[in-house]
Amino acid sequence: MVLEQKKKHFEKLLKRNISHIIQKRTKDPRIGFVTVTRIVLSDDLHNAKIFISVLGTKEEQEKSMKGLLSATKFIRSELAFGLKKYRFTPYISFHYDKELEKVHQLMSQMYRLEKEKETDKEDAE
Numbered sequence: 001m002v003l004e005q006k007k008k009h010f011e012k013l014l015k016r017n018i019s020h021i022i023q024k025r026t027k028d029p030r031i032g033f034v035t036v037t038r039i040v041l042s043d044d045l046h047n048a049k050i051f052i053s054v055l056g057t058k059e060e061q062e063k064s065m066k067g068l069l070s071a072t073k074f075i076r077s078e079l080a081f082g083l084k085k086y087r088f089t090p091y092i093s094f095h096y097d098k099e100l101e102k103v104h105q106l107m108s109q110m111y112r113l114e115k116e117k118e119t120d121k122e123d124a125e
Helices: 002-025 058-070 072-082 098-124
Strands: 034-041 047-054 091-096
Touching: 002 034, 002 047, 002 072, 047 058, 058 072, 058 091, 072 091
Parallel strands: 047 091
Antiparallel strands: 034 047
């Protein structure tokens, strides 16, 4: 229980710090409007999967991901500076957040169904 709380706390800390580094410290022009949606830490806290969402077209998303991948070492070194009081800095890897896409598709589908329902109702009157 305590370990799980510690892990959650560390995930929040990483999310805040990595978001700040991406927004304020990286200079790669390929990195667009990137949002860190969630972080999944390994049980030993030494590996972190950074899930991101990128605003824009597929091409812009791919550019941003390439920029993040090339900036990974820089981001980790900046992160280490911000986590001085910890004994280690986790290895990080970036991944698209597919869950967010699924939610967006579901919301779009619900909106479409609602519109169809309204149209059917108007046609019936």
